[in-house]
Amino acid sequence: QVQLVQSGAEVKKPGASVRVSCKASGYTFSTYAIHWVRQAPGQGLEWMGWISTDTGKTGYSQKFQGKVILTSDTSATTAYMEVRSLKSEDTAVYYCARGPPFDPWGQGTLVTVSS
Amino acid sequence: QSALTQPPSASGSPGQSVTISCTGTSSDIGTYKYVSWYRQYPGEAPKLIISEVSKRPSGVPDRFSGSKSGNTASLTVSGLQAEDEADYYCSSYTVTNIYVFGTGTKLTVL
Numbered sequence: 001q002v003q004l005v006q007s008g009a010e011v012k013k014p015g016a017s018v019r020v021s022c023k024a025s026g027y028t029f030s031t032y033a034i035h036w037v038r039q040a041p042g043q044g045l046e047w048m049g050w051i052s053t054d055t056g057k058t059g060y061s062q063k064f065q066g067k068v069i070l071t072s073d074t075s076a077t078t079a080y081m082e083v084r085s086l087k088s089e090d091t092a093v094y095y096c097a098r099g100p101p102f103d104p105w106g107q108g109t110l111v112t113v114s115s
Numbered sequence: 116q117s118a119l120t121q122p123p124s125a126s127g128s129p130g131q132s133v134t135i136s137c138t139g140t141s142s143d144i145g146t147y148k149y150v151s152w153y154r155q156y157p158g159e160a161p162k163l164i165i166s167e168v169s170k171r172p173s174g175v176p177d178r179f180s181g182s183k184s185g186n187t188a189s190l191t192v193s194g195l196q197a198e199d200e201a202d203y204y205c206s207s208y209t210v211t212n213i214y215v216f217g218t219g220t221k222l223t224v225l
Contacts, residue, residue, distance in 0.1 A: 035214070037161075044118070044219040045153075045161065045204050061116070061213055095160055100214070101151040102206070103163035103172065 002026040004034075004096055004106035011112045012086050020109045022079040022096035029072075030054045032098045034079040036070065039108075040092040050099075051079060086113045119143065119205055119217035126223040127195045135220045137188040137205030143215060145186040149208035152181060152190045154201045161204060165190060192222070200224045 007021040022034060036048040049060035051070040058070050072079040079096055093108040120138040127133040137144070137152075144150055150168045153161035163172055165181040168188060178193045188207070192199055205217035 037216075045155075045206075045216040047206070047214040047216055050214075059212055097161075100149060100208070101163055101166040102153065102161070103166075105160040105162070108160050 002098070002104055004098060004104055006096060006106040006109045009110040009112070011114065014087055014113055014115055016086050017082055017084045018086060018111050019080055019082045020094050020111070022081070022106050024077045024079070024098070029077040030074055033100070034072065035097050035099050035102055036068070036081045037095045037097060037102070038092045039095065040089070048081075053079065083111070088113050116209055116211060116213060116215050119207060119215055121203075121205060121217040121220045123218070124221045124223065126225055128225045129195050129197065131195050132191060132193045133195060133222065134189050134191045135203055135222070137190070137217045139186050139188070139207055139215075141186060142211070143207040143209040144183065144188050146210060147208045148183075150181070150183060150188045151206045153204045153206065155204065156201050195224050197224050
């Protein structure tokens with residue numbers, strides 16, 4: 001079945017970077033884009049950006065432009081999201097999702113930023 | 116790009132119907148048919164329940180229906196069941212080639 005499996009939880013210090021992976025299976029990886037969505041504790045969903053797994057083209061929400069870098073490795077059927085210059089307010093669960101529409105979703109990766 | 120506006124909460128008794136609105140602008144919902152809805156249980160990832168305004172993915176009960184009028188999309192849940200209690204989010208494509216989510220609605224089954 002179509003599945004996205006994300007890497008495990010991370011704890012980072014302010015100013016550090018974090019990379020989250022999203023391993024796809026059950027379909028031809030390059031035929032769908034991968035989107036990334038953030039959910040801060042107790043808050044709603046926030047669309048961050050997307051990557052074409054075919055061409056590598058990316059698009060970002062203005063809020064995350066320059067803060068986030070999206071990449072993908074077709075041979076590994078894996079998409080990656082790097083968040084730079086982490087601050088406490090970046091503490092959140094980060095999801096990847098195939099799309100559009102966003103289906104399915106990965107299980108989410110909790111990134112905690114704390115000194 | 117501002118988030119789409121949803122009511123913070125909605126509620127209904129078992130068997131009743133409830134409609135959740137999602138208000139955007141002519142730059143998103145008003146222009147595109149690419150409006151989708153997601154259900155999220157606490158501690159879980161969201162799940163797609165409606166795509167392209169009114170399409171139900173395989174496995175989603177026909178109790179869930181979607182519609183759109185102007186800049187506002189709506190999700191209707193008919194025959195409410197206890198398992199429908201969750202957070203619901205809308206999403207839309209926008210004229211700036213990005214996506215935006217709604218503020219989210221907590222549905223309570225009384």
